[in-house]
Amino acid sequence: MFAERLQFKHLNELYRMHQNKQVMATLGGIRSDEETRLFILNNLNYWQRYGFGLWVFRDKVNHHFVGRAGLRNTDVEGNEEVELAYALIAKFWAKGLATEMGEEILKIGFEMLKLPEIVCFTLTTNKASQRVMEKLGFQYEREIIHAGLPHLFYRLTF
Secondary structure, eight states: OEEEEOOGGGHHHHHHHHTOHHHHTTTTSOOOHHHHHHHHHHHHHHHHHHSOOEEEEEOTTTOOEEEEEEEEEEEETTEEEEEEEEEEOGGGTTSSHHHHHHHHHHHIIIIISOOSEEEEEEETTOHHHHHHHHHTTOEEEEEEEETTEEEEEEEEEO
């Protein structure tokens, strides 16, 4: 795979991703076109402010959109944390691509950005995402409530 910073030129691909019920079931639900435009704008501003953010990933062979992933600050129960976030198109699930994306992003986070730790969390029911986090070396800490729903919270320290 190869990656590039999330930009407005990715709008149509994100529209399709954010309209997919299967993909968005664990990501807060379907997003409208306006919510997707705001999502991109917020992420562009985020890159400007922090120097990191989300990337779009593509298959190297045919350049198909695989998904999005990256690092972002997030509030977890009143604490500011840097989160590894990832989302893939359903046809690319269970192929090891989320793990591959995560490995590269963690290298950037720890080696280039010199972050001391990165967190990751998912719904308690999302077993596939839990497996990805564990493969990446994240250690389970506790259950949290995020966006009004129970999540499992993991941490990885450099």
